[in-house]
Amino acid sequence: MSQEQLLITLASGGAVLALILIAWALGFRDAARVANDDDVRRAIAGHEPAATLGATLIDARGRAALAQLGDGRFAAVRALGDAFAVRVFKAGAARIRPTRRGVIVTFADIGFPSLEIRSAVAPPDWLAPLMERRARA
Amino acid sequence: MIPADVRATLETLDVVTLAVPAFVALVIIEMIVVRLTRRGRYNALDSGASLAMGLGNTIAGVFFGGLVVAGHFFVYQYRLFDIPWAWWSLALCFFGEDLAYYWFHRIAHERRWFWASHVVHHTSQHYNLTTALRQTWTGAISFSWIFALPLSLIGFPPLMTFFFGGVSLVYQFWIHTETIQRMGPLEWVMNTPSHHRVHHATNPRYLDANYAGVLIIWDRIFGTFVPERDDDKPRYGVISNLGSFNPFRVAFHEWAGIFRDVRSARSVREVFGYVFGRPGWSPDGSRKTSRSIKAEWEAREAARVPAE
Numbered sequence: 543m544s545q546e547q548l549l550i551t552l553a554s555g556g557a558v559l560a561l562i563l564i565a566w567a568l569g570f571r572d573a574a575r576v577a578n579d580d581d582v583r584r585a586i587a588g589h590e591p592a593a594t595l596g597a598t599l600i601d602a603r604g605r606a607a608l609a610q611l612g613d614g615r616f617a618a619v620r621a622l623g624d625a626f627a628v629r630v631f632k633a634g635a636a637r638i639r640p641t642r643r644g645v646i647v648t649f650a651d652i653g654f655p656s657l658e659i660r661s662a663v664a665p666p667d668w669l670a671p672l673m674e675r676r677a678r679a
Numbered sequence: 680m681i682p683a684d685v686r687a688t689l690e691t692l693d694v695v696t697l698a699v700p701a702f703v704a705l706v707i708i709e710m711i712v713v714r715l716t717r718r719g720r721y722n723a724l725d726s727g728a729s730l731a732m733g734l735g736n737t738i739a740g741v742f743f744g745g746l747v748v749a750g751h752f753f754v755y756q757y758r759l760f761d762i763p764w765a766w767w768s769l770a771l772c773f774f775g776e777d778l779a780y781y782w783f784h785r786i787a788h789e790r791r792w793f794w795a796s797h798v799v800h801h802t803s804q805h806y807n808l809t810t811a812l813r814q815t816w817t818g819a820i821s822f823s824w825i826f827a828l829p830l831s832l833i834g835f836p837p838l839m840t841f842f843f844g845g846v847s848l849v850y851q852f853w854i855h856t857e858t859i860q861r862m863g864p865l866e867w868v869m870n871t872p873s874h875h876r877v878h879h880a881t882n883p884r885y886l887d888a889n890y891a892g893v894l895i896i897w898d899r900i901f902g903t904f905v906p907e908r909d910d911d912k913p914r915y916g917v918i919s920n921l922g923s924f925n926p927f928r929v930a931f932h933e934w935a936g937i938f939r940d941v942r943s944a945r946s947v948r949e950v951f952g953y954v955f956g957r958p959g960w961s962p963d964g965s966r967k968t969s970r971s972i973k974a975e976w977e978a979r980e981a982a983r984v985p986a987e
Contacts, residue, residue: 550696554699561809564707572722620922622804623724623725624722629922651919654919654923
């Protein structure tokens with residue numbers, strides 16, 4: 543990398559930081575939150591309008607949720623900035639590990655990092671198929 | 680022929696680097712317009728991820744851009760014609776580069792090897808000027824540039840092709856916005872914010888559409904044009920939402936997916952399908968492709984209409 547290229551890269555990095563700060567200062571820092579089943583339903587409907595919602599498990603901090611869909615599939619909802627990232631999957635595509643505070647859901651896809659769902663209640667029975675299988679896709 | 684000084688300028692002009700200050704200014708203006716009018720959306724974290732990808736793309740260009748230049752000059756040795764720097768050849772090269780871009784872009788959506796690089800640009804659930812800068816880090820090393828090689832083979836000087844490639848990139852920056860609605864007669868010929876919103880949308884109606892760079896005519900000619908509808912507001916992103924702002928996850932998640940699938944493949948056919956099939960291809964058809972999603976939606980629509 544030449545000195546000129548290094549300078550351009552550093553200046554670009556400075557511009558990136560400045561733009562992020564300006565966005566922050568202008569108030570573009572809303573954080574999405576999953577508070578209840580309606581939020582989960584809305585998030586999934588934005589992804590798969592035809593999906594029907596069954597049982598849910600919502601993170602106590604409102605950062606994520608797991609849902610069972612009417613057709614037997616599952617959905618993970620993650621608050622990502624001011625939006626929700628949704629991943630609909632079949633049993634076998636994710637692995638759930640119970641912890642003292644709730645569950646951790648792990649996907650094979652590195653584009654959807656592990657989700658921690660804190661909950662005061664024990665993992666519900668409908669999560670059992672996910673706890674017994676290894677992630678495949 | 681064009682004057683020697685004009686030619687020298689075009690040969691050395693890095694239009695993308697020159698445009699960077701304008702990019703920064705326009706992003707700030709758009710942020711203010713969005714804040715005042717509520718037309719469009721911004722999120723600092725999402726924009727940060729997009730801008731980090733843009734910066735990484737610049738750095739990758741420093742290290743791997745030579746591959747693109749070398750590839751074009753290698754092919755240029757075997758050119759069919761000696762095309763001079765002239766006004767007519769500039770005009771032809773503009774159309775040729777834009778056509779090559781259309782096919783690059785279309786194949787980048789239809790074949791997973793190229794999609795693994797291009798998907799980066801579609802991972803934001805927002806659509807604003809920072810989304811335009813969310814660019815791949817792996818385009819050069821995955822040979823995404825080969826689609827412009829026929830221009831060098833025909834005999835267009837590579838530097839002329841690079842110039843119009845830069846012009847196309849700069850042009851495509853400003854169309855990543857929700858602050859501009861429709862643009863009248865320009866919509867017939869040019870790629871516009873409206874047409875490109877359709878391209879970035881995951882609504883089934885809008886999948887596999889509007890691959891144009893500068894001119895939308897290619898989509899109209901090749902049957903991939905879909906107009907934006909007021910009753911079907913675009914939802915942006917990719918079909919399998921990305922769940923992270925981490926630039927490294929953004930850059931490499933699809934490559935990791937290919938690697939994982941190839942490791943589980945049971946035949947050469949499966950390896951080929953996972954690497955060069957449509958994104959979402961699977962041996963048993965259990966995964967969804969954009970084509971199958973669109974077909975399912977069309978079937979649902981067809982079934983719904985008579986009932987209404």
